[in-house]
Amino acid sequence: xxxxxxxxxxxxxxxxxxxxxxxxxxxxxxxxxxMDLNGQMQPLKDKLNQLTAQIFDGLSAxxxxxxxxxxxxxxxxxxxDHVFDSFSELxxxxxxxxxxxxxxxxxxxxxxxxxxxxHRKGRDTxxxxxxxxxxxxxxxxxxxxxxxxxxxxxxxxIITLINTPGAYPxxxxxxxxxxxxxxxxxxxxxxxxxxxxxxxIGEGGSGGALGIGVADRVLILEHAYYSVxxxxxxxxxxxxxxxxxxxxxxxxKITARHLKELEIVDEVIPEPMGGAHRHPHAMAETLKxxxxxxxxxxxxxxxxxLLEGRYEKFRRMGTLFGDEPPRMPEEPASPxxxxxxxxEAPSEGATDPELQED
Amino acid sequence: MAWKRFRKKxxxxxxxxxxxxxxxxxxxxxxxxxxGNVCGQCEHHFPLTARERVDMLADGGSFQEQxxxxxxIDRLEFVDREPYAHKLARAVEKTGQNEAAIYGPCxxxxxxxxxxxxxxxxxxxxxxxxxGEKVTRAVELATEKNWPVIVxxxxxxxxxxxxxxxxxxxxxxxxxxxxxxxxxGLFISVLSNPTTGGVMASFAALGDLIVAEPGALxxxxxxxxxxxxxxxxxxxxxxxxxxLLPHGFLDQIIHRKDLRSSLVDFLDxxxxxxxxEVQTEWLEPSFPPQEEDxxxxxxxxxxGEGDKSEPSPEGEEAAKTP
Numbered sequence: 017x018x019x020x021x022x023x024x025x026x027x028x029x030x031x032x033x034x035x036x037x038x039x040x041x042x043x044x045x046x047x048x049x050x051m052d053l054n055g056q057m058q059p060l061k062d063k064l065n066q067l068t069a070q071i072f073d074g075l076s077a078x079x080x081x082x083x084x085x086x087x088x089x090x091x092x093x094x095x096x097d098h099v100f101d102s103f104s105e106l107x108x109x110x111x112x113x114x115x116x117x118x119x120x121x122x123x124x125x126x127x128x129x130x131x132x133x134x135h136r137k138g139r140d141t142x143x144x145x146x147x148x149x150x151x152x153x154x155x156x157x158x159x160x161x162x163x164x165x166x167x168x169x170x171x172x173x174i175i176t177l178i179n180t181p182g183a184y185p186x187x188x189x190x191x192x193x194x195x196x197x198x199x200x201x202x203x204x205x206x207x208x209x210x211x212x213x214x215x216x217i218g219e220g221g222s223g224g225a226l227g228i229g230v231a232d233r234v235l236i237l238e239h240a241y242y243s244v245x246x247x248x249x250x251x252x253x254x255x256x257x258x259x260x261x262x263x264x265x266x267x268x269k270i271t272a273r274h275l276k277e278l279e280i281v282d283e284v285i286p287e288p289m290g291g292a293h294r295h296p297h298a299m300a301e302t303l304k305x306x307x308x309x310x311x312x313x314x315x316x317x318x319x320x321x322l323l324e325g326r327y328e329k330f331r332r333m334g335t336l337f338g339d340e341p342p343r344m345p346e347e348p349a350s351p352x353x354x355x356x357x358x359x360e361a362p363s364e365g366a367t368d369p370e371l372q373e374d
Numbered sequence: 375m376a377w378k379r380f381r382k383k384x385x386x387x388x389x390x391x392x393x394x395x396x397x398x399x400x401x402x403x404x405x406x407x408x409x410g411n412v413c414g415q416c417e418h419h420f421p422l423t424a425r426e427r428v429d430m431l432a433d434g435g436s437f438q439e440q441x442x443x444x445x446x447i448d449r450l451e452f453v454d455r456e457p458y459a460h461k462l463a464r465a466v467e468k469t470g471q472n473e474a475a476i477y478g479p480c481x482x483x484x485x486x487x488x489x490x491x492x493x494x495x496x497x498x499x500x501x502x503x504x505x506g507e508k509v510t511r512a513v514e515l516a517t518e519k520n521w522p523v524i525v526x527x528x529x530x531x532x533x534x535x536x537x538x539x540x541x542x543x544x545x546x547x548x549x550x551x552x553x554x555x556x557x558x559g560l561f562i563s564v565l566s567n568p569t570t571g572g573v574m575a576s577f578a579a580l581g582d583l584i585v586a587e588p589g590a591l592x593x594x595x596x597x598x599x600x601x602x603x604x605x606x607x608x609x610x611x612x613x614x615x616x617x618l619l620p621h622g623f624l625d626q627i628i629h630r631k632d633l634r635s636s637l638v639d640f641l642d643x644x645x646x647x648x649x650x651e652v653q654t655e656w657l658e659p660s661f662p663p664q665e666e667d668x669x670x671x672x673x674x675x676x677x678g679e680g681d682k683s684e685p686s687p688e689g690e691e692a693a694k695t696p
Contacts, residue, residue, distance in 0.1 A: 021482060076654070109605045170496050183594065185594065185599050185602065185603050190595065190600070191621055192621075193575035193622075194575070194593075194595070195570075195575040195592075195593060195594035198575040198578050198594070199544075199548065199577070199578070202544060202545055203549075203551055206548055207552045207556060222541060223541070223571075223572055223575040225546060226542075229576075230549070231547050233494075242533050242538055244534055244536075244538055244541040245532075245534050250534050254454035254455065258429055266456065267450065267452050267453060268452075268534070268537045269537050270537065270538065278475050278537075280542055327549050327553065330545045330546045333539060333543070333546055334449075334503030334507065334539040334540070335507060336447060337445055337507070338446060339445065341466050341472050342448075342465075342466055343466075345459075345460075
């Protein structure tokens with residue numbers, strides 16, 4: 017979390033970077049010459065704040081996906097260092113191996129013991145490859161399962177930090193039951209007798225995210241996203257072109273604000289102006305405050321209250337239904353009718369195309 | 375080609391024949407249906423609609439569908455190359471179903487169970503809010519009645535058009551199963567072709583017993599996604615039932631013709647019913663139809679079109695007492 021390291025601007029950040037460069041120039045000049053340029057700089061600084069606010073208010077869903085994936089965005093490992101007093105990492109699923117893409121261990125938050133779990137993306141190339149860019153294998157989910165059971169046994173609350181493009185899709189992952197590993201975590205978490213607190217800190221990629229996300233409280237950072245499928249994957253399937261990822265991101269309603277409206281997350285945690293990657297320490301501080309406050313509240317609840325509340329929380333999701341079957345809007349279309357009768361007409365050959373598989 | 379062998383029967387109207395996608399044999403459709411939609415040559419299991427599946431597993435006339443009036447809505451106002459609302463409307467029109475799952479209590483050889491069946495013909499059997507709700511209600515009903523629940527899956531995964539709400543159905547269904555399990559309830563998961571994605575990564579993988587039909591595609595990521603990620607060809611038979619069993623992820627692979635009897639046997643072994651709950655008299659399932667000429671067969675069991683025979687009370691005809 018080096019705040020002085022230069023960061024490449026995202027396309028929409030360019031005006032901000034330009035203005036910041038101007039201010040830096042003035043500051044430099046003032047330092048070198050000893051001239052008091054505050055008079056010139058202050059209006060510029062005000063303007064910069066205004067511009068930043070304006071740009072970040074108007075971000076598209078796709079822009080936010082870029083922020084969520086920003087290489088300088090604080091990762092689980094950064095929060096481990098800056099939010100928790102201590103961390104003792106625990107390894108392995110006791111079945112097959114240790115998956116670095118899922119980190120877990122005993123941490124202290126404001127003096128209190130917690131089991132901390134989170135996806136690890138890796139900073140440098142070597143780490144990234146070891147972590148499969150944050151895509152966990154079944155071993156990762158099984159390590160999480162093991163550690164969550166450990167936490168339950170000793171009555172330690174669980175905090176999970178979600179940041180994954182999705183669970184790893186590969187031959188080994190399938191051979192070792194990726195779907196089973198995730199499913200078992202969902203079921204386990206539903207019944208865990210300790211408080212569970214989850215925060216989507218970057219990418220909430222589908223089942224791979226949910227695999228450590230069935231919690232009493234689910235929070236999300238302002239520029240993080242949580243989605244049923246990656247925008248690229250959705251675009252490839254529904255638009256037949258992954259270049260339509262921006263449109264897919266918009267359609268999927270994956271931003272923090274939308275997720276709050278859909279009651280999928282309980283709270284949106286504001287990021288420092290300009291995004292968590294600009295001010296990681298401020299972000300860590302905010303996160304620490306929120307985690308402490310949330311955990312305090314959860315620890316007040318009895319086990320029965322926790323279990324009942326957790327069940328009700330997920331039970332309510334997606335329970336708005338229509339009064340009647342979906343119908344095609346009335347169209348003055350006769351071609352529709354023609355098409356339909358054409359489809360019913362005996363087709364050439366003897367095969368029923370509907371019976372063919374892909 | 376196999377087609378040539380039948381060519382002389384020119385008087386037969388088309389649509390009566392079906393080509394097996396597995397062995398390319400040309401099959402007489404009536405015969406195929408009589409065989410439970412299983413190819414007589416290579417045992418390829420053709421898909422079944424949810425109604426056919428229910429008719430195949432439940433005692434004749436015993437299935438009582440619940441919540442049939444749960445209709446999907448387009449909460450996200452999702453539009454890709456067409457509005458989701460239109461896609462739904464077309465699916466309803468095409469399949470005659472309201473959604474990709476049905477559920478309700480029924481008996482199997484007199485034993486009460488809650489049966490939930492997915493329908494791949496309805497938008498790929500994808501799980502949106504309605505499917506998630508129906509699976510959840512099925513499990514909750516089973517918990518309440520203290521009966522076993524059987525879910526037959528056929529799904530490409532979570533439905534993208536309902537966004538993260540679809541994703542949360544994975545959590546919702548798993549929560550219900552967790553409660554059922556905590557109460558000591560029995561859940562049997564039957565996987566049919568295909569069961570992948572969010573369905574496989576939630577309730578479908580949580581059965582006390584997990585069995586699959588032969589040749590079913592089962593996995594987390596679809597083969598196309600894996601191929602694109604790895605940029606390499608996948609081994610033959612990858613993610614098929616016969617691949618999963620030796621890897622330790624299935625209890626059994628069960629041929630469709632044996633599915634009902636195997637399930638009944640599992641119930642027999644594992645579940646003790648309260649006194650008087652098991653019916654001593656029951657009717658044989660109405661699918662596959664065994665009578666020689668039944669016109670209802672032609673209309674009611676056209677796999678491709680979905681079941682149009684609708685509210686034909688299950689198994690009124692073609693049912694017999696044992």
